[in-house]
Amino acid sequence: MNSSYNKLVQNLEYLKLKQMMIHLDETIDFMTNNQLSFTDTLIKLTDYEIDMKEVNMVKSMVKVGAFPHLKEIKDFDFDFQPSINKQQILDFTTLRFLEQKENIVFLGTSGVGKTHLATSIGIAAAKKRTSTYFIKCNDLIMNLKKAKLENRLETRLKHYAKYKLLIIDEIGYLPIDAEDAKLFFQLIDLRYEQKSTILTTNASFRTWGDIFQDTKIANAILDRVLHHATVVNIIGDSYRLKDHFDKDNMSELALTKTVKFFRSYGLKCEKKLVEEWLNATSTTKDSSHQVGDDDLYEFNDWCRMKGTAYEEGIDDQTKIARLLEEVNRLKSEIAVLKKEKEQLEDRLGVTPF
Ligand SMILES: Nc1ncnc2c1ncn2[C@@H]1O[C@H](COP(=O)(O)OP(=O)(O)OP(=O)(O)O)[C@@H](O)[C@H]1O
Ligand SMILES: [Mg+2]
Numbered sequence: 001m002n003s004s005y006n007k008l009v010q011n012l013e014y015l016k017l018k019q020m021m022i023h024l025d026e027t028i029d030f031m032t033n034n035q036l037s038f039t040d041t042l043i044k045l046t047d048y049e050i051d052m053k054e055v056n057m058v059k060s061m062v063k064v065g066a067f068p069h070l071k072e073i074k075d076f077d078f079d080f081q082p083s084i085n086k087q088q089i090l091d092f093t094t095l096r097f098l099e100q101k102e103n104i105v106f107l108g109t110s111g112v113g114k115t116h117l118a119t120s121i122g123i124a125a126a127k128k129r130t131s132t133y134f135i136k137c138n139d140l141i142m143n144l145k146k147a148k149l150e151n152r153l154e155t156r157l158k159h160y161a162k163y164k165l166l167i168i169d170e171i172g173y174l175p176i177d178a179e180d181a182k183l184f185f186q187l188i189d190l191r192y193e194q195k196s197t198i199l200t201t202n203a204s205f206r207t208w209g210d211i212f213q214d215t216k217i218a219n220a221i222l223d224r225v226l227h228h229a230t231v232v233n234i235i236g237d238s239y240r241l242k243d244h245f246d247k248d249n250m251s252e253l254a255l256t257k258t259v260k261f262f263r264s265y266g267l268k269c270e271k272k273l274v275e276e277w278l279n280a281t282s283t284t285k286d287s288s289h290q291v292g293d294d295d296l297y298e299f300n301d302w303c304r305m306k307g308t309a310y311e312e313g314i315d316d317q318t319k320i321a322r323l324l325e326e327v328n329r330l331k332s333e334i335a336v337l338k339k340e341k342e343q344l345e346d347r348l349g350v351t352p353f
Contacts, residue, residue, distance in 0.1 A: 019048040061126040067134045068169075073120040080242065081113055083235045089117060092230075093124040098165060098196050103229035106200040111238025114200035118167045121198060125165045132165040137184075138174050144183040153183070161190040165198065172203030172211045181212035185221050192224040199225060254278055254289060261291040262299065269299070277302050280313055 012021040023045060031041040062070070073093055078086045091097075092104060104121070106114035118134075125132045135143075140160070147156035160166060176184065191197055205222055209215035255275050262269045277299050305311045309322035345351075 017049050019052045020045050023048045057129060058127050061129055061132070062123060065122055065126045065132045065134055067119045067122055067126075068115065069119065070123065071116050071119055072123055073117075076113060076116055076120060077239075080239060081234060081236045084113075084117075084232065088230070088232070089121075092121045095125055095128060095130065097230070098125065098130065101193055101196055101228060103196055103225055104198045105225065105229055105231045106198070106234065107202075107204070107231060108234030108236070109202055109238065111240040112234040112236050113239060114202075114234065115169055116239075117232070118169060118198045118200050122165060122167050130164045131162070132167070133160070133163045134167040134169065135160075136169045137171045137176075140168060140187075141176060141180045141184060144187070145180055148183065157183075157187055157190060160187050161195065163195065165196050166191065167198045167200075169200045171199055171201040172207070175210075176212050178212070178214040178217065181214050181217045181221075184212070185217050188221050188224050193228065197225070251275075251278065258291050258295065262296060265296055267296070267299075273303070274299070 009021060027041060027045045030036065073089065078084060097104060106118055108114055122132045122134055144153065144156055147153045203211055208218040208222055212218040212221065255278055258278060259269065259271050259274050262274065309319050309326060
């Protein structure tokens, strides 16, 4: 038994069936405890190998997809972008549109989530082992142009035409000259009604004539893209600027609230000084913070310490410089006091002992 067990391990190793090797002992135990048949035991053991192959296959499909990041639908905050119909996007991730050879166009200004959504759908497709590829429009055109120069345009076009899902990101960000527009048209034409394409753009279709620098070609492209397509027009704020807006709004609100409170206590505080204090303590205060008496004391202390060696948040170098300043100030104060004392002693005729 022992020697045949060892032989089996060797065989699995030789055949590079790592998962079967890892799970061999537990499968033998399971078989013995549950009186599993030989066939069922083999099924159980080979399933481990198949599961791992599936996982690796999905991983490599996603890798081959050349996505700019691995953000998925679960990472998308639909509340932030209410103009988007969540159900519609979720429906795209079921990949029904691929079966109908339909296209999707994400249209909207910068930062509204076009690339994120296109990538999410692409990843969903790659995970279901659909051949998917992500490319920026400019790179795509550069590659086609290069292929044309090298006399291999047809092969390159066929290469891009074969993907079941092609994502072309950022149409209209850079101008495309009329010759290059023709190359782009050829690809769109090859994919028309054969394969699905997702496009993202920040340029309204009206302006595509300018982008492709040829109205006829632009119209021919648009005609084919939009014939069987869903256009998702995203109207909203940029997610990239979200934090900046929030921060600005919050600090403005907190500032107004705090100044009002301090003044209600008769404190003649400058708005600028309060702003500086709020910024210095920004980690603990935001718009939801309720201003109270403690803040008044804290602000007073902060004002007292401001400019001294005991001001919060200063670096060691500044602290040393300020301590030296303080020492010098105290030294000259001592000198003045000494002088005053001597003058008084002189006047009184007191002899120092
Ligand atoms: N609603 C959202 N929820 C979560 N993250 C978002 C959302 N919208 C955008 N993002 C994130 O914000 C960043 C910008 O989004 P994205 O790249 O998709 O914008 P875009 O519309 O393609 O902009 P551009 O036109 O400039 O390319 C990304 O990191 C993206 O993951
Ligand atoms: Mg983008």
